[in-house]
Amino acid sequence: MTVAQVATRLAEYCRNEEFSRAQQELYADEAVSIEPADIPGFDRETKGKEALREKDRKFNEMVESRHGTSVSEPLIAGNAFSFVLTMDIKMKGGDRQTMTELCVYTVKDGKIISEQFFM
Template structure:
């Protein structure tokens, strides 16, 4: 797949809150995920598809309810792309709120090799 195809496919997966399926199809085995900073729940950097899947499961377990996710049109530059993702969620033990982040991805050999989030 081209960078454009991967960007479009990932955006569609995210709009439908199918993050697990997106990882299975679009991510390289050695992909890296980078958060803005470390938290008690998540390290700043997660390496490898297996660890990314665990991170996804952990986040999903923290979500009490989902009320929708929006994703902007991807912006593509060379082997990278980004989009704005906003999730309307109620996290366990917290009030309902929106999480907005700029998501930046790097592609190599038809797979996502890196993702980085900015909030």
């Protein structure tokens, strides 16, 4: 897949809240995920597809309800792309909130090798 194809497919999966499916299909085995800061219960950097799956599972366990997700059109430059992800979400024990982040991805050989989030 080209970078544009990976970007379009990931954006669509995210719009449909199919994050686990996106990881399974689009991520390289050695992919790295970098969070914007120290988030309680999460490492700043997660390495490897298995660890990313565990991170996704852990996050989903913290979610009480989802009320919609939107994703901007991807912006592509060379082997990287980004988009803005906005989730209307209620975490367990918390108030409903809108979480917005800039998501930046790097692609190699048709697979995502890194993701980094900025809030």
